[in-house]
Amino acid sequence: MITYLKKEKNDMIELLELLVNTDSNSYDKKGVDKIGAILQSKFEELGMNVSLHREKEYGNHLSITSAHAKHPEILIIAHMDTVFPDGESENRPFEIIGDKMYGPGVNDEKASHVQVFYAMKALKESGSSAFHNVQILFNSDEEIGSPSSKSIIKEAAEGKKYSLVVECGRPNEGVVTSRKGVGRFTMSVSGKSAHAGVEPEIGRSAIEEIAHKIIKLQQLNDHKNGLSVNVGLIEGGTSANTVSPEAKAVIDVRVKSKEQADDVVKDIYHIAEEDDVHGTDTEVNGRIARPPMEETEESKALLKEVKETGKQVGLDIHGESTGGASDASFTAAEGIPTIDGMGPIGEFSHSETDEYTVIDSLVERTALLAKTIERLSHKQTEE
Incomplete structure (x- = not known):
């Protein structure tokens, strides 16, 4: 899977550039819906079903499953909105400096959009049945507290065994196990x-x-x-x-x-x-x-699975706590074992100049996500 994703690396970066150079402030419905349209087109190319939750005030939310999915057990959550105003991407468009990618929302969290798409593409290309065991939810209002998507997240969490939230990964291979x-x-x-x-x-x-x-x-x-x-x-x-x-x-x-x-x-x-x-x-x-995202015995067990998967792709995963908020709190509050921070690695989200994503982590974390989906799917089959 790593070999396949390395071949796709340039296309991954090209898609990320398109997304970063499309403004999508939480209150800019037109901009967020442009991101949604790009993602809808990409996932439909994979033969996946994309359902729109239409909103009047905020951007529309996207719910995505395989055309053959029956009762997917894994929920993946990502948000399409950013904190930056319309025109920000024109002022400082996507660019690569050294081993890092810069631009408004690159780390929070447009690199994660690319990650989720290519994780699913890799699963499909490999013929993995895990491709059918996932529901993906892209929401439009996370940065302002998810006022219109909170109920959709809770509904999506029903019947799920696991929740993987792709907020940015932490330096030194961290994922998030608890949030305030x-x-x-x-x-x-x-x-x-x-x-x-x-x-x-x-x-x-x-x-x-x-x-x-x-x-x-x-x-x-x-x-x-x-x-x-x-x-x-x-x-x-x-x-x-x-x-x-x-x-x-x-x-x-x-x-x-x-x-x-x-x-x-x-x-x-x-x-x-x-x-x-x-x-x-x-x-x-x-x-x-x-609500707080608290560690539970079930979430600790999920972290163990992610760690073991990390070893398969050469990553030394560890869990971290943070005071920041995300939609992971909603699935955790529903009693669903949840790991956050599964996205590519970067820092300085919301910064007007310093926000970045590490280039190599785009491939590595995509492999981690795909292999975790596969591992969890096989685990449920065995049980």
Whole structure:
């Protein structure tokens, strides 16, 4: 399989260049749908069925299976959207420098699109029955929390034995075995305006109240145990000489476990209920949008299979944890053994200049994905 993929290497890079040079910001439906059309055409060339989940606001999602698939047991998830605005690829198009490939979204995660296509192509060319044991889901809104695809991912997870998510691989052959859950909350304070020079005593400062709350929120941090609470945005007031009638804080929350998530949500609401400035009112909106991807005995067993497969293609795979979010959290929360970070290796996703993918890893990780699909398929047959 490695030999076959090495012969396809130039074509793989050519497809990646096309994808990177096609802008696909999460809110650019037209751009994301262009990526979807390219992928649909490629997979249909393999004789695979491509079903569109049409969306009005975001890009359409693609669900792909072999024409002869009955009850595929392996789910592969990749996202087509990026964080970069329309026009970014024209400003800094795909390029190769040394042993790395650069461009907007090359690592997060257009190299993974190429990987998934050529993994399936390699399986078909080899005549492997594992070709029929896969459902592929390309979604369009991962970078903004998967608001329209979350339910589709959960539906796709039903009946699956394994979930392989192709976010970028980590340097030194890492894959992702656990991720923090992510929440976003907005705390809004209403006070009472007054002239700061003439009658400040009748005012109720929303800024003063939100300041007290921000300190309490930041004190919730417990980095040692994997909990982070960050007030990343604040706003409020109308003018320097007015006691502020409104103020707001936007809070990012990362949690390691479901129990930790439940506790920190209670703490946030408790802070909102306590008033330091009498006469102000506070309202909280938000939730834990992505549950934590926690390691389980089943996911550890899946990691072992990936490691053994890695040895077959000359890779020394190891598992890592990360605080970043991905759609792997949704399948893990459904009880499906999940490994993330199965994509080609690179770094600096979302960077305006430094994001890259290692050229050789495009072939190596494609072989890893294809051989893992094959190994897991044969394992289920044996059982």
